[in-house]
Structure formats: C-alpha cells, structure tokens
Amino acid sequence: MAKLPALGSTSEIRDPIVQVKWFTPDSNWTWWVIEYDPESHIGYGLVHGLEQEFGTFYLDEVEEIRGSLGLPVERDLQFDPQPVSQVMNRA
Template identity: 50%
Template sequence: MELVTKEQMAALQANGRRMMEKDISCEVWPVVKLFTPDANATWLLAWVEPGDPDIAWGLADLGFPEIGSVCLSEIAAVRGALGLPVERDLYFKAEKSLSEYADEARDRGHIAA
C-alpha cells in the first residue's frame, strides 16, 4: 500500500505552497493519517515542502505528540514490533485543523483521530 495517494500528495503540495507563501491566515487541516498497527505511532500530515515532497509537516505521536517535520521515506521504512509496515488510514477524514488536533493530543497525551 502506498503511504500517500496521488490525490493526497497534490493536496499536501497545495497546502505547502500556501504555507510557503506565508498565508498563515489559513488554518491548515490534515490530509492523511498514517499509523503503525503494532507500535503505537501515528502521524497526521498536513503539507509537504514544495521543493522536497519527501519532507512532510504535521502532528506526530511516537510516544508524545508534537508538531514538526518528518521524512516520508523514513516513515515508509518503519516497522513495528511484529514487523508490520506503516499503514494509511483509509477512512480518515479530518474534522478539525492541525492545531486543534495538536491541542487535543497535548491534553490527552496522544493523537485521537
């Protein structure tokens, strides 16, 4: 399974262009949710760097939630305790902005999406 579909990558790139144009008035929403089925890691990705689509930005929870950048190629190489690869949540549909997910995750101690 591919981590990010072509449609999702197009949306991530569009968000990245807006962010680089300093359109911080737009509240970006996550486009894709990735997770490890056997290791309690979750990523909500909102945009990719326009010049390097391997660098994504979003909310990551690898034991504690934080906003920052991640390398998609590194995520693709991650394996959990049982050797299972990272999966894309096929049913994820963002219901709030990335900052709202981040605030909620800080309160709960984990991403709930």
C-alpha cells in the same frame, strides 16, 4: 499526496487542516500530515509517538518504519480531513 498544501503554506493558519493520517498498526505511532513537499519528500504535521509534537519528517524514513510485529506504516483510508485541534483532542 499531490493535493497536500505546500510545505510552509499553512504557517499563518491558526488551526490548519490535517489532510492525511499514517499510523503503525502494531505500535503507538501516528503521523497527521498537514503539509508536504513532493520534491524533498518532507512532510509537516503532528506526530504522536514517544511524545506528541509538531515537526517535519521524511516520507522515505516513515515508509521504512516497522512496528513490533514488523508491519509497515499504513495510511488510514477512512480518515477525513479535519482541523488539527480536533486531532489533538483525540490523540
């Protein structure tokens, strides 16, 4: 998480890079992380769950989420950073 851009630092970029993908293996929620503040543990990015929207989220809360089978949120280790527009087209 240390290499993520600081929270608010990509606000002027038209198509920022998604750096990290988190997902629930037993439900349909996904977080594509663009920015992160290590002090407050707040991330910013595209969230796909009940709806698809940009917003902030607390890493501590994401880590507590469990899907229908009780599985925790996982980081997609195969995910390569890419522009958010590419992620939106696949979501």
